[in-house]
Amino acid sequence: MEEQNTDVIQGTLDMLILKTLSLEPMHGFGIARRIEQISRGVFKVNPGSLLTALQRLERGGWLDAEWTTTENSRRAKVYKLTRAGKKQLDSQTADWSRRASAIARLLKAEG
Amino acid sequence: MSILSRITNVFRRDVSRDIDEEFEGHIADAIEHGRDPAEARRAFGSPLQLREQSRDLRLLPWLDSLRADAVFGMRQLLKRKVTSLAAILSLGLAIGACTAAFRLIDALLLRPLPVAGASRLYMLYRQGIGFDGKPQTFDGWAYPSFELMRAAVKDQADLLAVSYAEQVDVTYRSDQEMEKVYLQYVSGRMFPDFELRPALGRLLSERDDISPGAHPYAVLSYDYWARRFDRNPNVLGQTFHMGERIYQIVGVGPAAFTGTETGTVTDVFVPTMMHPGAIRNDQTWHRSLALLKPGVAVEPVRANLHATSRAFELDRAKGFTGMTKQSIEHFIDQTLMLAPAASGASGIQQEFRRSLIALGVLVALVLLIACANVANLMTAQAAARAREMALRVAIGAGRWRLVQLVLVESAWLAFLAASLGGIFAWWAAPFVVGRINPPDNPARLPLPADFRVLAFGLALTLAVTFLFGLAPALRASAVRPASALKGGSDPHARRRLMHALVGVQVAFCFLVIFIAGLFAATFDRLSHREFGFAPDRVLTLDTVAQHAQPSVFWDQVTDHLRTVPGVESVALAGWPLLTPNGWNGFVSVNGAPPGPVLAYFLSVSPGWVEAMRTPLIEGADFRPADTASGGAIVNETFVRQYFNGASPLGQAFAKGRSRYHVIGVARDAPYRSLREPILPVAYVPFPTAIRTATFIVRTSSANPLALASTLRQEIPRARPEFRVSNIRTQADLVRAQTVRERLLAMLALFFAAVALLLATIGLYGVLDYSVLQRRREIGIRMAIGAQASDIARRITREVFAMVMVGAIAGLALGLASVRYIETLLYRVNATGPAMLLPPLLVILAAAFLAALPAVFRAVRIDPVASLRAD
Structure with missing residues (x-):
């Protein structure tokens, strides 16, 4: 059986994280699970990449992080989108749609 | 995440723990959701690398x-x-x-001075050949000349007259409570030109520069106001006496401004117009500062000032008498120069x-x-x-x-x-x-x-x-x-660097010791030179009266002081020897035209040679008759200069209109400075009435200052017209002459000692290191029968070669540097072996001492132990 590629498309992880967090604040594992669920398993997020990406986004000022206690009484770091993160998401989404539709057009073109 | 939190994260210990905790939480979540623990960890990748990456993101x-x-x-x-x-x-x-x-x-x-336009401030001085025939510069000006120059350049620059800061006596209440202040006569314009604001009252202005003697107003410096008056604002309107005048305090200057004479803090500023020599064209009593207007070039202003000054002096020289033609020519041929004075202008x-x-x-x-x-x-x-x-x-x-x-x-x-x-x-x-x-x-x-x-x-x-x-x-x-x-690795490369540094150290060390030696020798020669008088046990009392007093009154005081217990002898002089005062003139001998060399004069009373213990080589001290008829005692240099060394007793000479005949020859003594060659000096009688003079009192006790307060009271008791303005010992005056040399010698010797100590430690360190490094080699050599002396030679040879190279380089540096400090030296032959050999010996001795421990260590190496180690 040919193995399906479940890697996140290069350069889109940040956007996916921001999008996921725009729905509600979440901790790292929640984000990964949410991406898997919504993409119906097409994308599986590598946890290592996810956590470093979260640090990068936090450093960029697009995310805020806070330590909270989860229902099973473990400490977890919950991320939420900042105003700058919202803007960043909008511009990245617009950019992505522009490029995705261009690729779609190219692939459709015939002869 | 802000830069600030990234900076603080650098100093937080729990950053890594936070990261680890988040990772662990993630894995725990994954396991809870049914992942295989080992697989979940594997999917994560290398935790250390991830932690490192995350860390780098979270901080700088x-x-x-x-x-x-x-x-x-x-x-x-x-x-x-x-x-x-x-x-x-x-x-x-x-x-x-x-x-x-x-x-x-x-x-x-x-x-820079804390004034507006300090960078545009220049000082005027003249450069030329002095009366002694040597090149000299002079920064003093006469006020009338200054006024002409100020008018000549008024469109390009503001000229300011600023007198030499001098210590003067002022009294706020009675004459008995006299105090000394540093006073400067200044152009009133200086304050507005420098854009200074008063801390209190008003400052001087152009309106105080108008007519001689008509502006008795004084501005205190902030420092003096704080020190003397405790910042009391009631000081405005208070008056003080200085000389024969009463001045009114009108203001206090700004805190930062301490006058233009860097090194002296001026206490009181008064207008130039109040100076007794304000309108005399033969008294050079102030510096002239030029504040150029913005954008004005220096050279045209200088040329303009030069032409004006030269015209003034040319006019004045027409009235010169008693000078040789050559001296007058030299005098006229001076060049006016401008020197930047952003940091002020002072003798210090x-x-x-x-x-x-x-x-x-x-x-x-x-x-x-x-x-x-x-x-x-x-x-x-x-x-x-x-x-x-x-x-x-x-x-x-x-x-x-x-x-x-x-x-x-x-x-x-x-x-x-x-x-x-x-x-x-x-x-x-x-x-x-x-x-x-x-x-x-x-x-x-x-x-x-x-x-x-x-x-x-x-x-x-x-x-x-x-x-x-x-x-x-x-x-x-x-x-x-x-x-x-x-x-x-190559152990020699490292040693080569260290050896080169040793060479450099020795060279510099030699230079420092050599220069310190020069300064020390200068101080030694200056303080042990022959004085031609005995400075110990002599007290000098500068005494003033409100008005000139007849010499009979002065003689009465002298006679009175002789009766004070503890006083050996008393005389009067114009001023003490070895103070900056001077009085000079060209001398004509036996009616011939005046010679080209300046002679110096000092008024003295009978008994002065005895009080100073100046030996008379020929003739005798003044008798009362001599003082009236113009007798003079001259020194040996005077005899050599004007009488070709022949006995001058009874010979006549004249200075301008004053005529003198020689009644005695005194041993050479320094006149105003220990450093300059002995000047030709004539000690002459006082004129009939004088305002200021100095009592020279030789006491019988070793500490003459013990008598100071008694004598201070006895003088007004003898004649109420007089009061003492300053008391110093002649020994202190001698010491004051060598202050600079003492300071230089003291500091230079201290640093020479430090340099030598450091170089010795450095040498010791290098030798010790090389023994440590070569102990295996030494062990082998000893094992195959090398002698201790051979080992010692091997260890020290290279380093001592470097010491020699360094010493020779230092010698060359020393010889090259001598000409920069020549003016600081006194009768020291800097390039002679007496100055060059001692530093060399000192350094070699130090090097020898530094080498001893390393050599001992080397020859004590146990071959067996050293070869077994490592």
Whole structure:
């Protein structure tokens, strides 16, 4: 059986994280699970990449992080989108749609 | 995440823990959701690498590595407490001395006056051939000449007259409560031109520059107001007596302004028009400062001023009598020059410029010696750490990280040393200023520790760090892991660097000792020269009266003082010897035209030669009859100069219209300065009425000052017209002449000792290191039968060759530097063996001492033990 590629498309992880967090604040594992669920398993997020990406986004000022206690009484770091993160998401989404539709057009073109 | 939180994260210990906790939480979540624990961990990747990456994102990596290096460097220093302490102490002393020297040079020579347009301020002076036939410069001006010049350049510059700051006697209430203040006569315009604002009342202005004697107003300096009046605002309107006039205090100047005479803090400013010589064209009593208008070129102003001044002097020279044609020509042929005066203009600047720069160079050399020491220390340690460095490179440290690692350690040393040096400089600079002038008249120099000093200290520290840290750092980073881990890099390369540094150290050390020797010899010659009088046990009492008093009154006081118990002899003189006063003129002998050499005069009463213990070679002291008929006692130089050495007794000479005949010849004695050659001097009787003179009192007790207060009271008791304005001992006057030389000799010897100590320690360190490094080689040599003397020679040969090379280089440097300090020396043959050999011997002796421990250590090496080690 040919193995399906479940890697996140290069350069889109940040956007996916921001999008996921725009729905509600979440901790790292929640984000990964949410991406898997919504993409119906097409994308599986590598946890290592996810956590470093979260640090990068936090450093960029697009995310805020806070330590909270989860229902099973473990400490977890919950991320939420900042105003700058919202803007960043909008511009990245617009950019992505522009490029995705261009690729779609190219692939459709015939002869 | 803000920069700030990234910076603080560098210093948080729990950053890594946070990251780990988040990772662990993630994995725990995954396991809870049914993942296989091992698989979940594997999917994560290498946790250490991830932690590293996350860490770098959460903080500033470069700052983090710097922090790590700083912690590591500190541990390294603490591991070797004694050597680190020695390095920090020696560097601290050197950095402190350099900073102190900079503070002094900055405060005296570089720092601009706190006035508007300081950078456009120039001082006028004349350059030419003096009456003594030697090149000279002179910055004094007569007011009428100044007025002409001011008018000539009024469109390009404002000219300001500023008198030499002088100590004068003022009284606020009765004559008995006289006090000394530093007073400057200044152009009123100075205050508005400098854009100074009064702290109280008003300042002087152009309206105070109009007619002679008509503006008896005084402005106090802030410093004086605070010191004398405790900042009392009621001081406005108060009056004081000075000379025959009453002045009214009208204002207080701004706090920062202490006058234009750097090195002296002026207490009281009065208008130039109040100076007794304000309209005399033959009294040069003030400096002239030119404040150029913005954008005006210097040279045209100078040319204009020169032409005006020359015309004035040409006109004045028409009235000259009693001078040779050549002297008059020289006088006219002076060139007017402008010198930048942004930092003020003062005699202390002129006198101490060269001395301070020489001291600055000396301490800089000491700093370099200390740096070489520490560089050698670091190199030796780098050798010991070669394996550590190789290991670091092997596991992936970049070269730059290694350079940083070693440099950070150096920076620790430098900064610890700099803090120590800062404390030293804070104490040392005022210490030196306090010794610039004699104790009764100290120089006062504001020494602010502001950003200029701070910036210098910081720049110096950084420079020092690179100076001693860079070479070892580069060397450490150039380590080749393969060969170093095998234990076999070239050990000689490192020794060569250390030997070169030893050579440099010895060269500088020689230079410092040589120059210190010159200064010490100068001080020694000056203080042990022949005086031609006995300065001990002599008290000089400067005495003044409100108006000129007939000489009979003065004689009454003299006679009265002779009856005071403890007084041996009393006489009167115009002023004490070895004070800056002078009175001179051209002399014509037996009616011939005046000669080209100036003679100097001093009024004395009968008994002066006895009170001063000046031996008479021929003739006798004044008898009362001689004083009326123009007798004169001349010194030996006078006889050689004007009478060709023949006995002059009974011969006549004249100065202008005054005629004298020689009644005695006195032993040569310095007139106003110990440093200048003996001048031809004639001691002549007083004129019939005088206002000021000095009583010369020889006491029978060894401490003449014990009589000072008695004599101060006895003088007005004898004649109420007189009061004493100043009491000094002649011995103090002699000492005051050698203040600069004493200071230079003291500081230079101190730094020479420090330099020698540092160089010796450095030499010891290098030898000790090379024995340590070569102990296997020595062991082998001994095992196959080398003699102890052979070992000793092998160990010391290279280093002693470097010492010799260094000493010769130092000798060359010394000979080359002599001409820069020649003006600071007195009767010292700087290039003679007497000055060159001692430093050489001292250094060789020190080198020998430094070599002894290493040699002992080498010959005691146990071949068996040394070969078995490692």
